[in-house]
Amino acid sequence: MSRPYSFNRRDFKAIQSLVYERAGIALSASKDAMVYSRLSRRLRVLSLSTFGEYIEYLSDNDHEMQLFIDALTTNKTAFFREEHHFSFLKDWLAKQSTSVTIWCAASSSGEEPYSIAMTCEDAFRKTNLGYEVFASDINTAMLDKARQASYSIEMLEAIPKDYVKRYCQKGKNKNAGLFRVHPTIYANTHFFHQNLLDNSWSLPTKLDIIFCRNVMIYFDKATQTKLLKRFAEKLKPGGLYFAGHSESVMPLCDHYSPLGHTIYQKVSG
Ligand SMILES: C[S@@+](CC[C@H](N)C(=O)[O-])C[C@H]1O[C@@H](n2cnc3c(N)ncnc32)[C@H](O)[C@@H]1O
Structure with missing residues (x-):
């Protein structure tokens, strides 16, 4: 053609x-x-x-x-994508006795960090524990979309029913066909522009968990290795790293031990 x-x-x-x-x-x-x-x-x-x-x-x-x-950039994402990560997160949150900080390092249009925030909100709703989800991406259009926190109601299919009831508000009149993420979830999810290649990352604190899923596949091995080391520096001792289903960690970096299902734990030293 x-x-x-x-x-x-x-x-x-x-x-x-x-x-x-x-x-x-x-x-x-x-x-x-x-x-x-x-x-x-x-x-x-x-x-x-x-x-x-x-x-x-x-x-x-x-x-x-x-x-x-x-x-x-390719921005394909979904609510509760790779669901096993969210079941793991839910069980892990149930064992915590302090507030948690999570970074979603390639947050695209927001479905992933909002899924993380809903899981945290639900796990902590009967406790006095808090959580913060930092969510960044290089793509400014996707960050704008994420900040709108408004999605097609067809996407509710992927969200657990209890969470739909508690954390998703269906639109009416001109917003019919859409739903909005609950203000509490929104308030705990902080979006910012961040190129992972930048020499410093705008994160206020050490992290309990980093989600960096389905972006490393676009990088070469040298970049992946460098980033995995930098992620380990940002994690608290024993912190967790969630990778995409086809992304490898172990052959590239020995700062982690595998917990299964592409979840890794930072090892000390
Ligand atoms: C395929 S999406 C994955 C979204 C989400 N993590 C998931 O698994 O559903 C990849 C995302 O990585 C972002 N990205 C690509 N290169 C990046 C970079 N250098 N720094 C930060 N984000 C980047 C893209 O803009 C895109 O939103």
Whole structure:
């Protein structure tokens, strides 16, 4: 099929280098069509006719650079995705005697951190323990969506029935077909922009748990190894790390011991 915007191998290579440098995302050559389709929209909006012009435009435009990153990140997520992690979290929370702090390090449009917050709220609702969920992502459009805390009611299917009753408010009139996350859940979930590649992370404290799921797969082994070490430094002794189902930890970093189901515990030392 002919392409309305001129896009050659050199353009692809330039984009591949930029997204690797800026976001750590290692795009294979097979992603050529994906890159074309996602960035064509930007060329259309900017009335440019070649990818060469777009790359030139990007080079001194921070705002466009963010839109470029937003376009090239993949944001697939869901409430209670990989449900076994939430059953584990629920059991772990039941054993706690102090408040907990959790970081969701690639929070996309918010479904994951809100699932974590609902699980914490429910586990602690009859105690005087508190919890905070810090939720970050590199994608600003996804963070905006997450902060709206409003989702299609079809997504309620994935949320445990008790939590739907307690923590999801169905919309009426112009909001029919949507639900909103309960204000208590919202108030305990703090969204912020964070590129995992940045030299320092804006986290106020040491963490009990880090969820970093389904993002390491986009990074190369060197980046994954570096991040796993930095995550371990951010965890309290004995803190937990939740990885995505196809993400490996043990061959890359010996700061953790496996607890099963891609959950790892920081080992001391
Ligand atoms: C496939 S989604 C996974 C979302 C969620 N963790 C889950 O498992 O459902 C990957 C997320 O990682 C984010 N991401 C990619 N590169 C990143 C980086 N360098 N720093 C922070 N977030 C990044 C993307 O914007 C995207 O929202």
